[in-house]
Amino acid sequence: MPLDPQLEAMFANQPEWPPIRNIPVPVLRESVRSSSIQLPPPQVSLASVSDRTIPGPNGEIPVRIYTPEGKGPFPVTAYFHGGGFVVGDLDTQDMIARGLAAGAETIVVSVDYRLAPEHKFPAAFEDCWAATQWAAANAAELGGDPAxxxxxxxxxxxxxxxxxxxxxxxxxxxxxAAQINWYGPGIHPIPEEGSALEFANGPVLRLEDAHYFWELHIKDESDYDDFRASPMKAESHKGLAPAFIAAAECDPIRDAVEAYGPVLEKAGVEVEVKRYPGMVHGFVSWLGFLPGAQEAMADACAFARKQFAAARQTA
Structure with missing residues (x-):
């Protein structure tokens, strides 16, 4: 299927994004940030949005806490922004956190984890794991349900x-209770086959860009064998939380995203993998105006609500 017509029109009016290897990291970060904060947020209402810091393995971690409207206690979701482990912050994917909090009726703790290349693997993971533990331990204080x-x-x-x-x-x-993954690959390095070749030149993300992000992120190639970098390489996937996996059709890493689904399914994990036609990598960030992004958010939120309801019944 061709690129979504709305995206095609949008890209036609923009200069082509240069290969990121040629852009200094500070410039890349500022460019991504400035373009992201101009995007319209989803039209949702929340009870509150507040910033704070929480203890981390290497100092305080900034987080932003989104509380939905209604009567708690609510589920609590630790949310981690995209950006190749190199770019992104609490503002660049604020729209996704808002959509998730409202749509899944969950408190969202968005995490400003440490970035590469200043902080190599597994620094980002260590911050996110600390935040996940903190969210569970402090759920009641936030108005959430620790179960x-x-x-x-x-x-x-x-x-x-x-x-x-x-x-x-x-x-x-x-x-x-649930894990939600919008276009995060299950394996690294990205296998150079299938979608990686078909969409090697984008749009938006090039295969070479994906490789470069990982060059900045890892210490050496042995990190690729760590499940924290390549979840598919974990020794076992039995007993994992139900998973929702969303893939963009026109994305070089699409096949590496979708590949995690059968691995989970074979291990007996409830999993829903959905490919969004005509979409590109990062499309959920356009939640404020793009129907495909709105569909991917609605699907993920419906999956989360279903799993929260099931968890309540077994608690």
Missing amino acids: LIAVAGDSAGGVLASACALLARDAGAPRI
């Missing part, structure tokens, strides 16, 4: 969410 914890993320954040779900299972706590 209803979820993890969610987009792109790099989806990898982090998948990894946190694995470690939560291994650690025995917190019990994760």
Whole structure:
């Protein structure tokens, strides 16, 4: 299927994004930030949005807490933004956190984890895991239910969410009710086949960009074998939380995203994998105006609500 007509029209009026390897990291971060904060937010109402810091393994971690309208206690979801582990912050994917909080009727703790190349693997994961533990331990204080914890993320954040779900299972706590992953690949490095070749030149994300982000993120190639970098490489996937995985059709890493689904299914994990026609990597960030993004958010929220309801019944 061709690129979504609305996206095609949008890209036609913009200069082509240059290969990120040629852009200094500070410039790249500011460019992504400035373009992201101009995007319209979803038209949702929330009870409150507040910023604070929480304890982390290497100092305080900034977080933003979104509380839905209605009567709690609510489920609590730790959310991790995308950006290749190199760019992104609490503002760049604020729209996704808002949509998730309202649509899934969950408190969302959005995490401003440490970024590469200043902080190499596994720094980002360590911050996200600390935030997941904090969200569970402090759920009641936030107006949440400590028995209803979820993890969610987009792109790099989806990898982090998948990894946190694995470690939560291994650690025995917190019990994760659902994991949501918008276009975060299950394996690294990205296999150079299928969608990686078909969409090697984008739009939006090039295969070379994905490789470069990981060059900045990892210390050496042995990190690729760590489940915190490649969730598919975990020794076992049995007993994991139900998973929602969203893939963009016109995305070089699409196949690496979707590949995690059959692995989970084979291990007996409830999983829903959905490919969104005509969409590109990062499309959920256009939640404020793009129907495909709105569909992907609605699907993820419906999945989360279903899992929260099931968890309440078994609690």
